[in-house]
Amino acid sequence: MQIFREKAALQSTVSALKKEGKTIGFVPTMGALHEGHLSLVKQAAKACDTVVISIFINPTQFDNPQDLINYPRTLESDILLLKDLNLNLIIFAPNATELYGEKVEAEAFIFDGLEHEMEGKFRSGHFNGVGTVVKKLFEIVQPHKAFFGEKDFQQLQIIRKLTEKANLPVEIIGCPIDREENGLARSSRNERLSPEIRREASFIYLTLKKVKEKFGTESAKYINEWVTSQFAEHPTLKLEYFEIADTNSLKTTSEKETGATYRAFIAAYAGDVRLIDNIALDN
Incomplete structure (x- = not known):
C-alpha cells in the first residue's frame, strides 16, 4: 500500500500503472472510514487492478461550519483499516492547498435541476462543493471507474451528471447501501x-x-x-x-x-x- 500527499507523485505512479495495462478504480472519501467505505473499496478491488482511495475533508461542501469543525479526523486509524484489507491500494491524502491552491472556494455548477431537489433545498451550496472536489479528484487520479454508495443517492446522480456534462472519461459505479445489523445505513x-x-x-x-x-x-x-x-x-x-x-x-x-x-x-x-x-x- 502506497500513501501520497502530493498530486504530482500520485499521478506519476498512476500513469506508470496505466502504461502496464492496469485498470484504476477510485473511491473518494472524507475519512472516518467504516465498513460502508470498506465495502466500496472491496467492490472496487474486484473490478480493478489497483484502487486509489482519497481521504480529504472537503471544506467547500459543508453548508454548516459547525459540521466541518465536528467532522472526525482519523487519518491514522483510516490507514490501518485499509492496510488490514491486504489489497492493492493507493491512498491519496492531500491538504486543501494541494487540491485548491491558495483560494479554497467552490465552482458553480448546473446539474440540470438535480441540485435543487431534496438535499439541495436544505443544504445551500452543498452540491457545488461536491462537484468541485470530485471534478478535481477525477482530473488528478484519472481513474477508469469510480465507486459511490447509494446512501447518498442524490449525490450519485449528480456525479453521473457531472461526468456527462464535463465529458470526463470515468465510469460511475453505484454500490448498494451497507447497513448495520439493525438496518441503520452506515455513516x-x-x-x-x-x-x-x-x-x-x-x-x-x-x-x-x-x-x-x-x-x-x-x-x-x-x-x-x-x-x-x-x-x-x-x-x-x-x-x-x-x-x-x-x-x-x-x-x-x-x-x-x-x-x-x-x-x-x-x-x-x-x-x-x-x-x-x-x-x-x-x-
Whole structure:
C-alpha cells in the first residue's frame, strides 16, 4: 500500500500503472472510514487492478461550519483499516492547498435541476462543493471507474451528471447501501450517536421498508402523510423531509406514472446528528 500527499507523485505512479495495462478504480472519501467505505473499496478491488482511495475533508461542501469543525479526523486509524484489507491500494491524502491552491472556494455548477431537489433545498451550496472536489479528484487520479454508495443517492446522480456534462472519461459505479445489523445505513455520523439512539435510529430504515410495502397499493400523498405521522410519534427522531421521487430526475412525485421508477428518501435528525437514507421502490 502506497500513501501520497502530493498530486504530482500520485499521478506519476498512476500513469506508470496505466502504461502496464492496469485498470484504476477510485473511491473518494472524507475519512472516518467504516465498513460502508470498506465495502466500496472491496467492490472496487474486484473490478480493478489497483484502487486509489482519497481521504480529504472537503471544506467547500459543508453548508454548516459547525459540521466541518465536528467532522472526525482519523487519518491514522483510516490507514490501518485499509492496510488490514491486504489489497492493492493507493491512498491519496492531500491538504486543501494541494487540491485548491491558495483560494479554497467552490465552482458553480448546473446539474440540470438535480441540485435543487431534496438535499439541495436544505443544504445551500452543498452540491457545488461536491462537484468541485470530485471534478478535481477525477482530473488528478484519472481513474477508469469510480465507486459511490447509494446512501447518498442524490449525490450519485449528480456525479453521473457531472461526468456527462464535463465529458470526463470515468465510469460511475453505484454500490448498494451497507447497513448495520439493525438496518441503520452506515455513516461516519453514526459514531456521534449514543448506543440507545443508535438503536432507535433503525426506525428510519424500518419506515422505508414499510413505505416500499405500501407503494404498491397506496398513493404517494397517503404515504407522505403516513410517514409524517409516524415520525411525529417518535420521541427521539425529527423528520426533516420525506419524499418519493423519480429515480432519474429526482423530482417529487404526486402520482405514479407507467414506465417510471421511484425511490423513497428520508432525512431526519437524531439530536443534532443528521441522518439520511433511501430505498428503491420498484424492485
